[in-house]
Amino acid sequence: MSDRLTNPEKTLRIGPMMTMGHIPDLDPRMRIVLAALFAVVVISLSDLIALCLAVLVAVTLLPLSGLPAKRTFKRMAAMDGFIIFTLILLPFSVAGTPMFTFLGFDASWEGLRQAVEIALTANAVILALMCLVGSMEPVTMGHALHALRMPEQLVQLLMFTTRYIETLREEYMRLRAAMKMRGFRPGTNWHTYRSFGYLVGMMLVRALERSERVLGAMKCRGFMGRFVLLEQFRMTDRDWLFAALMTAASVFLLVVQFRHAFA
């Protein structure tokens, strides 16, 4: 758990100061909207050429986003890990022209095609999402979502999570260190399960108590149940240009998809 949250990896960006790419300077609201638009368009594609082009668009975004390519591809591969079994099983589960037979099961060309489609769709969407949205601080994302009129409660949940995840992680690390100092070594036995149960339980109790203290502190500063956020965003010419390019790319993908219908 703790290794997943090492400092430099908390956001995809290396640090708040990193401005290698152009995308991090663009309006975050627009980036979220464009990521959503791109995702919807790509999901509606089934033509393999269109899908390959979609992946190409997403790959083009990568150098613009300033994200480290290697780590980003690693994260993409991690997502692929979730769908790999679906992809492997699809040729066997979809009926159609047999490709080959494995242990008495027929693999179909139609199934393979579907698997490729899903793999391309998923990777294009996730890569574009990482480049457009993953390159912003969670805090900025919260503000942008608020500016996009997302439900206030959800935005607040996100903001509180980003604020307290580090505090919780530190608490976890402290408790873990304390356990280690008393000779605790995790194994496959009841003592380990029970101890981890206590650890999680203790963190829950502390989190609950903390939430009460935080609410108290908020009341002391006049909190009446409504948040007012400070940040204001403004679209610049560069933002509009980027939005126009991304929209054009999405429309182009749709044109490629439906080119036979137009012809």
Place this chain on the structure above:
Amino acid sequence: MPLLELRDISFAYPAHAPVLEGANLTIHAGERLSIVGPNGVGKSTLLKIAVGLLRPSSGQVLAFGQERRTETEFAEVRRRIGYVFQDPDDQLFCPTVAEDIAFGPLNLGKSRDEALAIVDDILQQLHLTHLRDRITHRLSGGEKRLVTLATVLAMEPEMLLLDEPTNALDVENEARLIEILQNLPQAILLISHNPEFSAKIAPRGYGLRAGKLERLAG
């Protein structure tokens, strides 16, 4: 007229022996008092009762000349009394320093621009302008403490409640805090286990023992 008066306050947490039994306290404008006593005797509890975060089982809380009982009555008290919590992580809940400081003024109905002006003002006053856009959880312990003070001062309170403000402070930041507090006009009610610090901020005060407050000589 005292700013704050606690009369005969008794309080017990559910299923526990009473912590406070007939505690009395009075503090006037500009006055600086400390409350001393061992851990767990109810010092923080007393401060929470003063701002209505906890309700006493018996006794009266009088703030700014009026008795306070209901949540609405305490809401006004909380605007005029600034409370600096023991753990800065409990208090700094906004993602950035500027937002955290603006939170109070915005709740008081200030406009965005007014709130931002207050933020810059307070930060300048405390020489913390360099922290303005920092992410709160990435601040050091000392920085967090000074920022919590800024968040409270942004509401222009008439009185401050400080709950062990020197916790987790290094020598340098402690000196900064002392300097800041000594130059503030507000009345202060201080809980501290640090005798040197209390001597500089609020040498006179009360001892809390067996649920009662005793005025200390000095």
